Amino acid sequence: MAQFYGVPAGLGWGGTKSKQPEAQSAYENTLGMVLELAAGADFLFGAGLLDSAQQMSLEELVIADEVFGMVTRLLRGVAVERETLAVDLIKKLSFKGDYLFEPHTRAHVRALWQARLSETGTYDGWKSAGSPHLEDKARAVADGILASPAPEFPAELDREFNDIIAAAESGRF
């Protein structure tokens, strides 16, 4: 409908019923995200909330960030053109699985999505790291962010905000 009227679409999203970050919040929010963005949403409103948008969860926010990266890559789709079809390369390598060493691979490999939160290594590696749950990794990411300072807020804006809030609180508006 937003496209029909030529206005941006900002859709409600992420109001999972889950009471803590877990499998249900993951699949509900993921399916909601891919469906709403594929249907034309320009932005989604609701990252980081649980229990029907009643509780804030920083872990959930960090997880949403990871999934958003995957979904945006999916929505960019597949380029089908001479360079990406790579017919000459397929002919050159024929029956040899040596694509890793080709300039074509080096030229495009950096475009591949890289996980920041998801577990992508070996099972033994995960075990020796203490078998971390994804929600604990998300918490660690959030804690790391909280331990570093926020981007600076200009001093004059800071004063102006304080003045406006003080004025509103003293009933001068």
Added chain:
Amino acid sequence: MAHADKCYVGKRVKLELLSQDDVRQIHEATLDIIESVGVKFYSQNALDVLEANGASVDPETTVAKIPAAVVEKAMSTVPHEFTLGARNPEYDLPLDGEHIYISSDGCGVFSRDPISGEVRSSRKEDLENCAKVVQALDNVSATSAVVSAQDCPTETRVLHEFDACLRNSEKHNIVVSIKEDWEARSLIRMAEALAGGTEELKLRPMFTAIICTVSPLHQERFGMDLALVLAEAGIPVSFYPMPILGATGPVTIAGSAVVNNAEFISGATLVQLAHPGAKVIHGGGPTAMYMNSGAYASNSPEALLLRSCQGHMADFYGVPAWYGAGATTAKEPGIQSAYENALAMFMAYANGADVTFGTGLLDGSRILCLENMVVDDEIIGVVKRILTGIEVSEETLAVDLIKKMGFNGNYDGWKNAGAKTTTEKAQEKVAEILATPAVPFPADLGAEFDAIIAAAAEEAATV
């Protein structure tokens, strides 16, 4: 209600990932590769069929270069729709583009204890338990050799895996690891016993065979010999390429889609030439790789996009599409397995998959985890509903109702109910399913299965 009715999505919501022109370019590049580079076949039977039908075969290199006209003639005889049979006809699965199904996954080697999280080598009893869970779930439509029965003799393992699935579930079965002629013949005999005869098996094939090709552009000896034997018996064959982006196929998705498609098309062409009308399925589980670790990326966005190309190619050829979805790289059931499998299943079905293979394994198809299958069952239910889309009609618009009506929400309840996560609830459901007996298996069939497996073991011992 027949099981398939629960899997009906009708004219489903589809993503237009590839344009018709994109599909045509991938098709033409595929024909170019098959004709100019060819495909390396290791089966003499396959090479004989191809040569007799116009392919140019080099006996030294065993490469068959198949002209486009031969491929196109062969592909003109593929059946567009057919039904997968089940032990109980209530679970027959029509493949007609309007139903979607998920099977359990394949070829894992470990099993995870739901309580301790300990992981051990897989055994036949794991397959029995998995088949019971598949039987109990509404959205999982077929059993498979989800893990290897490593406590059974290697010569007859495939038969034991089939035996475990069929004795504990009435649903269709997916066979993956057949390597020897006696295994194929014994499986066909078991399937005929289930179907009630040779002709009955052709109409209602009791299993589908997944035949893995080797990227890039190799067709193994046993895979092709098997495809020929099964095609003749009326068993559907899913050629299953698994190129890895940037390793055994180009790093660009479109290029690996060409490699994937060339492996499917060369296999399908072979069986159509030998047995016109043979049931073939456009399959595959292509993946990506995490370039920083070299680890297998079964569910990275690029892997999902590459698999999605298959659905579009299958539509173009008018054959059922069957591909990997659900093989999460997560090491335990939980958040990552849920978001990866949700995306994988959504992308698969929204891009034309009829069947996905499959659910139940963690760590990139290595570790059996039954509670994760229960969670996937829930996810697939949501995906199905999404795919059926939105009906806009006078009844559903309900304008009169809106005019008539005016206006019209808990954490405490959840805490009081024990604060269980979805994964914990799924563990309880698995325990409940495993505590109840399997659906009864007819005693005469059981005796026949035992005799066939014993005969195969004897035959294997003489080889």
